Amino acid sequence: MIQIQLSQLKLDLNAGKTKYHSALRFVTNSIVTLFFQNIDITNFSSSWNDGLAFCAVLHTYLPAHIPYQELTSQEKRRNFTLAFQAAESVGIKCTLDINEMVHTERPDWQSVMTYVTAIYKYFET
Numbered sequence: 001m002i003q004i005q006l007s008q009l010k011l012d013l014n015a016g017k018t019k020y021h022s023a024l025r026f027v028t029n030s031i032v033t034l035f036f037q038n039i040d041i042t043n044f045s046s047s048w049n050d051g052l053a054f055c056a057v058l059h060t061y062l063p064a065h066i067p068y069q070e071l072t073s074q075e076k077r078r079n080f081t082l083a084f085q086a087a088e089s090v091g092i093k094c095t096l097d098i099n100e101m102v103h104t105e106r107p108d109w110q111s112v113m114t115y116v117t118a119i120y121k122y123f124e125t
Helices: 016-030 052-061 076-089 098-102 109-124
Strands: none
Touching: 052 076, 052 109, 076 098, 076 109
């Protein structure tokens, strides 16, 4: 089991580009690129289109809810379902539509960033 303490990372949630880059740094520096295979996060759009990035972020906090080693990028619906259900199990409301995420190669970056920020706020503030 991999658990990471991220409390030293701070997001400036009130600054335009700083918010974007801080949120992206939160994900890339700490969780996804260090410990999870098949994850390359460079943005809040196409990098999130198969659900694996959401699963990796949430697996860090809720490993019992996300069997990350069993997941593949080809099972988008399963990945999104697992991630969104895991987040909802602790009270993080899903603001993304599974059907839209499954069928979109470039999800709306602002919507994805908003959801990732909600996850960050729940677990790290």
